[in-house]
Amino acid sequence: MLVLVTYDVNTExxxxxxxxxxxxxxxxxxxxxxxxSVFECxxxxxxxxxxxxxxxxxxxxxxxxxxxxxxxxxxxxKVEHVGAKTTLNVEDPLIL
Amino acid sequence: MRKLLxxxxxxxxDAYLSLNGENVVVSKxxxxxxxxxxxxxxxxxxIGWAGASPALMYACAERNISLCFLSSxxxxxxRVIGExxxxxxxxxxxxxLSDDEKESVKIARNFIFAKVxxxxxxxxxxxxNYPMRIDVPTFKESSKxxxxxMKRILVTEDLELLRGLEGQAANRYFQHFNELIxxxxxxxxxxxxxxxxxxxxxNALLSFSYTLxxxxxxxxxxxxxxxxxxxxxxxxxxxxxxxxxDMMEELRSVIxxxxxxNLINKKIINSKHFLKKESGAVLLTxxxxxxxxxxxxxxxxxxxTHPRLNEKIPFGLVPYAQALLxxxxxxxxxxxxxxFLWK
Numbered sequence: 001m002l003v004l005v006t007y008d009v010n011t012e013x014x015x016x017x018x019x020x021x022x023x024x025x026x027x028x029x030x031x032x033x034x035x036x037s038v039f040e041c042x043x044x045x046x047x048x049x050x051x052x053x054x055x056x057x058x059x060x061x062x063x064x065x066x067x068x069x070x071x072x073x074x075x076x077x078k079v080e081h082v083g084a085k086t087t088l089n090v091e092d093p094l095i096l
Numbered sequence: 097m098r099k100l101l102x103x104x105x106x107x108x109x110d111a112y113l114s115l116n117g118e119n120v121v122v123s124k125x126x127x128x129x130x131x132x133x134x135x136x137x138x139x140x141x142x143i144g145w146a147g148a149s150p151a152l153m154y155a156c157a158e159r160n161i162s163l164c165f166l167s168s169x170x171x172x173x174x175r176v177i178g179e180x181x182x183x184x185x186x187x188x189x190x191x192x193l194s195d196d197e198k199e200s201v202k203i204a205r206n207f208i209f210a211k212v213x214x215x216x217x218x219x220x221x222x223x224x225n226y227p228m229r230i231d232v233p234t235f236k237e238s239s240k241x242x243x244x245x246m247k248r249i250l251v252t253e254d255l256e257l258l259r260g261l262e263g264q265a266a267n268r269y270f271q272h273f274n275e276l277i278x279x280x281x282x283x284x285x286x287x288x289x290x291x292x293x294x295x296x297x298x299n300a301l302l303s304f305s306y307t308l309x310x311x312x313x314x315x316x317x318x319x320x321x322x323x324x325x326x327x328x329x330x331x332x333x334x335x336x337x338x339x340x341x342d343m344m345e346e347l348r349s350v351i352x353x354x355x356x357x358n359l360i361n362k363k364i365i366n367s368k369h370f371l372k373k374e375s376g377a378v379l380l381t382x383x384x385x386x387x388x389x390x391x392x393x394x395x396x397x398x399x400x401t402h403p404r405l406n407e408k409i410p411f412g413l414v415p416y417a418q419a420l421l422x423x424x425x426x427x428x429x430x431x432x433x434x435x436f437l438w439k
Contacts, residue, residue: 095386095393096104096129
């Protein structure tokens with residue numbers, strides 16, 4: 001299924017900037033960056049659970065936030081892209 | 097059944113593949129042209145002189161992702177295989193059976209039986225689908241001939257004889273191959289099988305699809321813990337994935353031949369997508385290659401009902417399903433290996 005992950009990390013402090021990098025890195029391991037701080041991850045239930053757990057361990061719940069949108073398996077009809085920088089879909093034929 | 101994941105094909109010459117976190121990164125020079133999480137991939141296949149970093153090779157081997165390199169003329173070059181692990185007992189049984197000619201014949205027989213049966217099915221199906229465009233009586237006659245061969249295969253106890261029967265069947269089947277090409281007949285004419293190098297458009301397509309299929313079968317076998325290099329029909333030769341070739345026999349016509357015919361008959365590919373070299377060898381152009389791979393990937397996503405497992409699976413998982421069935425037989429959980437008999 002496709003999960004959209006978005007995050008907001010408070011970067012006023014050094015620790016905040018570190019958290020931001022960590023969150024971005026973790027998201028990158030699971031999915032594709034579609035915009036700054038927006039990731040599309042094609043994962044199964046276990047992987048989704050892991051991702052949620054790992055991310056919530058990184059952030060500081062007082063100042064940062066995470067949002068997960070589950071778009072299911074038939075997500076292709078639900079996503080539309082307008083404008084520059086189209087991204088790869090990891091389930092379409094991948095020919096580079 | 098597990099989920100069929102995607103395969104990444106890299107056709108950009110001089111691309112370099114590396115590992116970044118959990119991602120495979122494809123770059124050309126300084127520029128990054130793609131980045132895909134490893135957990136979405138089943139395999140990576142590079143064509144032309146793409147290189148890969150040792151870290152990526154290691155990550156792929158660890159996660160059971162097949163990483164294979166083909167030359168720009170689609171000759172198979174190398175596959176990266178990790179440390180031997182998995183089921184030792186299963187592999188030892190495989191070696192024992194492979195050394196024993198009598199036992200080998202029993203398995204090889206099933207591969208070849210299915211191969212001929214599937215070839216026959218393709219001919220039969222053509223008589224039903226295009227009765228006005230092909231010569232039905234000769235097709236029917238060949239179909240009967242193949243049935244006779246199938247009967248003889250079932251009682252064969254000798255590997256040499258089995259290879260002979262296989263050859264006869266293949267001969268007869270390929271005689272009709274040209275008639276199965278219904279569109280673009282001027283550009284796609286099948287004179288007979290030629291390989292290394294393929295000398296015409298049809299053979300170029302066939303060779304490419306066989307290479308891809310062989311690699312997919314080999315990684316399926318290794319996924320279930322078998323040794324792709326120790327075969328029953330194909331004898332051992334260093335560097336040859338004999339078992340993969342064995343198992344491919346039954347899948348060739350259903351998966352590869354039909355795919356190639358589809359490409360031609362639906363005009364997905366045309367004469368502009370080929371290059372002729374001075375040596376007479378025919379190659380696909382970069383664009384042709386991309387179209388081919390895209391169609392191949394889409395074909396793998398199509399759902400079929402597996403005739404033996406009675407379960408809906410994507411076409412791309414058929415090699416894996418067959419590898420499972422073979423492992424089941426070697427483990428002693430099944431009476432015999434159940435080949436893929438397409439209906």
